[in-house]
Amino acid sequence: MAFAGHTDVVPAPYPEQWSADPFTLTDVDGLLIGRGVADMKGGIAAMLTAFEHALPHINLDDFTFYFLITSDEEGEAEFGTAEIMEYLKQRDEVPHYCIIGEPSSQSKVGDVIKVGRRGSVSGEVVIQGVQGHVAYPQDANNAAHKAMMLGRWLSELSWDEGSKDFLVVSYKSLA
Ligand SMILES: [Zn+2]
Structure with missing residues (x-):
C-alpha cells in the first residue's frame, strides 16, 4: 500500500x-x-x-x-x-x-x-495571427480572437461521461 x-x-x-x-x-x-x-x-x-x-x-x-x-x-x-x-x-x-x-x-x-x-x-498551443493596420482589417487576422474561439471550444468539449465517483462539470451547465 x-x-x-x-x-x-x-x-x-x-x-x-x-x-x-x-x-x-x-x-x-x-x-x-x-x-x-x-x-x-x-x-x-x-x-x-x-x-x-x-x-x-x-x-x-x-x-x-x-x-x-x-x-x-x-x-x-x-x-x-x-x-x-x-x-x-x-x-x-x-x-x-x-x-x-x-x-x-x-x-x-x-x-x-x-x-x-x-x-x-x-499541452501547448501556438496561435498565430496576421498583424495589420486598423484601417485594413480585411488584411489582418487577430490571434486573440482565435484564442477565444479555441477557449470556448475547449470549455464545451465533453471529455468523458464521468462515473459515480467523479461528476462531469461542464461549463455549459455553469453558464
Ligand atoms: Zn495537491
Missing part, C-alpha cells in the same frame, strides 16, 4: 490577503494556517501519524508500505508521481492500494472521501 503526496505548494503572491502570515505556521483557533497546509502538507502529516499508530499492529513480513512523496506535483510536473510509477514498474513493484491525502472536504475535514483521482491533460 502506498501513501502518495507532495511537498511543493502553489505561490502566495498576496500574503496580505491571508488571515495569517502564509510563511509562518500559525494556530488560529485550532486551525493551522500556512502555505501548503491544506494542499497538502497536512495530508502528509496525517498519513505519517496514521502510519505511526498502525505500525505496532502490522506484520511487515506481509505488507510493503510506500511513502511516495514528490516535490514536483504542482504545475507542469515532470519528475513526480509519473516518474515514481515508472521506477516501481521497472522493479515489478506496483502498490495494490494508494491513499492520497489531497484536500477533498466540502465543509469539514473527512466529509468527502474520493475514490480515484481526476486526471489532467496538458
